[in-house]
Amino acid sequence: AQSVSQHNHHVILSEAASLELGCNYSYGGTVNLFWYVQYPGQHLQLLLKYFSGDPLVKGIKGFEAEFIKSKFSFNLRKPSVQWSDTAEYFCAVITTSGTYKYIFGTGTRLKVLA
Amino acid sequence: NAGVTQTPKFQVLKTGQSMTLQCAQDMNHNSMYWYRQDPGMGLRLIYYSASEGTTDKGEVPNGYNVSRLNKREFSLRLESAAPSQTSVYFCASSEALSTGELFFGEGSRLTVL
Numbered sequence: 001a002q003s004v005s006q007h008n009h010h011v012i013l014s015e016a017a018s019l020e021l022g023c024n025y026s027y028g029g030t031v032n033l034f035w036y037v038q039y040p041g042q043h044l045q046l047l048l049k050y051f052s053g054d055p056l057v058k059g060i061k062g063f064e065a066e067f068i069k070s071k072f073s074f075n076l077r078k079p080s081v082q083w084s085d086t087a088e089y090f091c092a093v094i095t096t097s098g099t100y101k102y103i104f105g106t107g108t109r110l111k112v113l114a
Numbered sequence: 115n116a117g118v119t120q121t122p123k124f125q126v127l128k129t130g131q132s133m134t135l136q137c138a139q140d141m142n143h144n145s146m147y148w149y150r151q152d153p154g155m156g157l158r159l160i161y162y163s164a165s166e167g168t169t170d171k172g173e174v175p176n177g178y179n180v181s182r183l184n185k186r187e188f189s190l191r192l193e194s195a196a197p198s199q200t201s202v203y204f205c206a207s208s209e210a211l212s213t214g215e216l217f218f219g220e221g222s223r224l225t226v227l
Contacts, residue, residue: 043218106156
């Protein structure tokens with residue numbers, strides 16, 4: 001069955017540290033990929049997305065993600081985190097061929113220390 | 115510019131009681147979704163509606179029913195609530211099933227005693 005794995009469940013960083021959150025999916029067909037962010041007490045909102053083209057995509061607030069098809073990965077990165085990046089981050093995949101599926105990973109809680 | 119609106123935001127039920135979560139979007143989106151969010155399990159799709167008049171089961175549909183009342187509204191009903199349904203429920207919408215970007219409501223926290 002299709003799945004999305006986020007291996008880091010909790011990450012604690014100091015401000016200005018670099019961030020990389022892993023996301024791997026299991027599906028052999030065409031996919032669309034997303035990262036969503038949920039700030040404390042708020043609803044999820046889109047951080048960035050990949051449909052096709054340049055595998056390095058840039059999102060809001062200095063975040064970027066790289067799609068590596070051969071590794072079935074879509075890792076999220078930020079060169080220098082801020083306290084305001086404290087949130088939960090979710091990777092998501094849509095399978096665009098066959099039966100429609102929109103699958104979320106289990107999330108990674110990021111805490112940035114001031 | 116409300117986006118996706120869910121009601122109620124909080125609800126406490128006793129086992130066996132029924133309730134309906136309401137969701138409305140004002141973005142003229144075709145597709146709507148209901149997810150539940152549980153600690154350590156991320157978001158799991160309960161039901162979705164690709165377009166007005168259609169509904170389909172998601173990953174965890176048991177114990178729930180949905181109604182796509184019109185293009186704007188998509189409700190989720192718990193006929194006989196169980197403690198396992200204690201969760202935070204999110205409604206979402208998108209332009210169409212294939213476009214993918216979801217717009218979420220603020221969530222409804224449901225506790226079943």
